[in-house]
Amino acid sequence: MSIKKLDQAALDTWVNKLIANQSVYGVQAKGERFAFGPLSKAEDLRLDYDVTILPPKKYFQPQREDLLEFNAKGEYTSVTETEPFILFGVHPYDVVAIAQMDTIFSADNYDVHYMTRRHNATIVACDVQNASANVFAGCMNTATVTKGFDLLLTKIGEFYLAEAKTPKGEKLLTDLPGGLEPGNLDLARREQVWKDNTGLLRKHKLKCNPQELPGLLEKSYYAPVWEAKAKLCFSCGSCNLVCPTCYCFDVQDDVNWDLQSGKRTRAWDGCLLKDFAAVAGGHNFRSSRTDRYRHRFYRKAKYVAEKLNQIACVGCGRCISACVPKIANPVEVFNELL
Amino acid sequence: MSNQDIYVPQPATLLKKQPMTEYETFYEFKLDSGCELGHGPGQFLEISVPGIGEAPISISSSPTQAGIFQMVVRRVGNVTTALSKLGPGDKVGVRGPFGTKFPVDEVMKGKDILLVCGGIGLVPVRSAINYILDNRRDYGRLTILYGVKTPADRLFAEELAQWKATPEVTVLETVDRGDEAWDGHVGVITTLLPLVQINPAQTIAVICGPPVMYRFVLKELAKMAMEDESIFVSLERRMKCGVGKCGHCQMNDLYVCQKGPVFKYSEIKEVMEAI
Numbered sequence: 355m356s357i358k359k360l361d362q363a364a365l366d367t368w369v370n371k372l373i374a375n376q377s378v379y380g381v382q383a384k385g386e387r388f389a390f391g392p393l394s395k396a397e398d399l400r401l402d403y404d405v406t407i408l409p410p411k412k413y414f415q416p417q418r419e420d421l422l423e424f425n426a427k428g429e430y431t432s433v434t435e436t437e438p439f440i441l442f443g444v445h446p447y448d449v450v451a452i453a454q455m456d457t458i459f460s461a462d463n464y465d466v467h468y469m470t471r472r473h474n475a476t477i478v479a480c481d482v483q484n485a486s487a488n489v490f491a492g493c494m495n496t497a498t499v500t501k502g503f504d505l506l507l508t509k510i511g512e513f514y515l516a517e518a519k520t521p522k523g524e525k526l527l528t529d530l531p532g533g534l535e536p537g538n539l540d541l542a543r544r545e546q547v548w549k550d551n552t553g554l555l556r557k558h559k560l561k562c563n564p565q566e567l568p569g570l571l572e573k574s575y576y577a578p579v580w581e582a583k584a585k586l587c588f589s590c591g592s593c594n595l596v597c598p599t600c601y602c603f604d605v606q607d608d609v610n611w612d613l614q615s616g617k618r619t620r621a622w623d624g625c626l627l628k629d630f631a632a633v634a635g636g637h638n639f640r641s642s643r644t645d646r647y648r649h650r651f652y653r654k655a656k657y658v659a660e661k662l663n664q665i666a667c668v669g670c671g672r673c674i675s676a677c678v679p680k681i682a683n684p685v686e687v688f689n690e691l692l
Numbered sequence: 693m694s695n696q697d698i699y700v701p702q703p704a705t706l707l708k709k710q711p712m713t714e715y716e717t718f719y720e721f722k723l724d725s726g727c728e729l730g731h732g733p734g735q736f737l738e739i740s741v742p743g744i745g746e747a748p749i750s751i752s753s754s755p756t757q758a759g760i761f762q763m764v765v766r767r768v769g770n771v772t773t774a775l776s777k778l779g780p781g782d783k784v785g786v787r788g789p790f791g792t793k794f795p796v797d798e799v800m801k802g803k804d805i806l807l808v809c810g811g812i813g814l815v816p817v818r819s820a821i822n823y824i825l826d827n828r829r830d831y832g833r834l835t836i837l838y839g840v841k842t843p844a845d846r847l848f849a850e851e852l853a854q855w856k857a858t859p860e861v862t863v864l865e866t867v868d869r870g871d872e873a874w875d876g877h878v879g880v881i882t883t884l885l886p887l888v889q890i891n892p893a894q895t896i897a898v899i900c901g902p903p904v905m906y907r908f909v910l911k912e913l914a915k916m917a918m919e920d921e922s923i924f925v926s927l928e929r930r931m932k933c934g935v936g937k938c939g940h941c942q943m944n945d946l947y948v949c950q951k952g953p954v955f956k957y958s959e960i961k962e963v964m965e966a967i
């Protein structure tokens with residue numbers, strides 16, 4: 355696959371050309387912070403962002419999405435989205451998270467809703483230029499990536515290197531006007547960015563190897579930290595909401611004006627919310643705040659981790675920033691268990 | 693790669709409906725496709741009422757009863773209330789069957805069977821009972837213990853009477869609180885266990901009932917020298933999707949919709965959130 359060197363002007367021309375051809379969602383400023391959104395012109399793209407408020411999972415598993423339609427006769431039909439799109443500027447830790455969600459939604463029982471969107475996406479990853487306040491991807495081996503994207507952009511000085519990883523990425527490069535061939539020095543500078551990022555994206559320092567976490571949790575079920583922290587938890591579910599590897603959902607029916615036809619939709623849900631495990635009739639199978647609080651960490655570093663053979667926390671730090679009582683930091687919790 | 697949508701229900705038609713208690717109603721359906729449901733005793737379905745939603749419901753009929761499937765549903769939420777308003781000929785959506793089965797074709801074969809049911813726990817177990825009775829020679833003694841709150845809460849009263857009258861079948865019932873007409877046993881379900889004689893090495897036990905019941909019944913069974921490997925529990929959880937995705941049914945690392953609802957007790961003994 356090819357690799358090109360381009361300056362900012364070439365990048366802008368290229369992005370505008372991509373926008374002219376299909377939907378592009380890219381990172382833009384939103385007040386003081388950053389968010390993925392529909393991109394209308396290259397100038398709005400902020401590849402120097404630190405972290406987005408919500409992870410890009412919303413393009414594969416939207417906050418609310420239609421699953422099915424039903425008619426007045428009570429017949430259900432599947433609804434899937436078909437429009438191809440480009441997701442522009444995904445940080446490596448989010449690339450890893452997307453790859454994990456791909457496994458969750460494709461293995462075992464194939465989820466056609468998630469996977470259709472996923473197949474329609476071209477992912478342009480971008481190495482981090484500015485570390486966010488709470489990122490710890492460097493500790494989770496997610497500061498850089500070698501797969502899970504179609505094209506990777508890395509800023510080296512005044513230039514970008516754009517490397518295609520897949521035929522989809524290669525196709526994007528054919529639209530690139532006047533890209534240069536990178537030299538050995540350019541490639542060496544990119545290596546340096548990767549090396550630096552692994553060190554820089556460690557605002558919190560995990561004191562063990564992430565591979566040791568499932569074993570650590572195995573013996574920590576009754577550790578005092580769960581209750582001590584959970585005491586302060588509002589059960590607001592923000593830590594679930596902002597997490598790129600949280601995928602639990604709830605399903606509901608919405609009826610149209612005719613009161614007969616309608617849609618079945620699904621929406622993000624969170625295991626920290628009080629009624630997450632409550633059944634109709636009243637019994638709540640995870641009624642204690644401590645149990646709910648602990649469950650999230652066990653999912654990230656043991657349950658889902660053992661299924662994926664990889665820790666299901668990518669170190670984006672979003673939950674740390676989102677949690678008002680400041681108890682959601684996975685590094686703090688894991689270090690305390692060591 | 694399959695493009696089939698795991699969330700699309702198939703249509704079924706309500707054939708019969710009959711109130712059983714104040715809150716529970718009996719339903720009989722058939723799939724519009726004309727196919728068999730293909731379930732095993734202990735499995736559940738996701739039942740859709742268009743415009744209202746979907747709910748997990750355990751199957752109450754035995755697969756030996758061809759052409760139809762039956763459920764008993766307690767009116768507790770939107771979907772189950774909407775279901776109670778349907779009449780014969782009305783349509784519902786069906787996904788499934790999902791989950792694990794009572795091991796009627798495996799370890800239960802050739803064994804004495806002890807079924808301990810509380811309240812609506814009898815609903816899925818009835819599927820196993822009728823399966824066993826339809827394949828009577830494959831099993832030893834059948835003992836059914838059934839406990840409910842009051843006599844008015846008894847489900848399948850007619851069938852209970854039939855089972856009682858069947859040779860080689862013992863049915864013991866209890867109620868938490870009796871009434872004038874009740875001359876049977878009064879007390880919680882565990883008070884029935886000392887009344888039965890079992891050969892623990894030759895017996896497979898099944899427990900199904902409200903969440904509070906399990907711990908007490910398990911303790912009694914241990915006293916009776918039942919091995920953990922010979923006890924099966926059917927556990928309720930919030931089975932929202934039935935296909936291992938939504939996360940609601942999780943019990944530590946186990947997805948009850950896939951690894952359950954029927955578990956061998958020895959396999960979940962160490963699972964903290966199980967019982």
Ligand code: SF4
Binds near residue numbers: 596599600654666684
């Ligand atoms: S648990 Fe927190 S830090 Fe880890 S991936 Fe989720 S939001 Fe990011």
Ligand code: SF4
Binds near residue numbers: 676
């Ligand atoms: S964000 Fe913090 S307060 Fe809210 S549910 Fe998560 S841990 Fe609890």
Ligand code: FES
Binds near residue numbers: 936937942947950
């Ligand atoms: S019911 Fe959704 S994961 Fe089990």
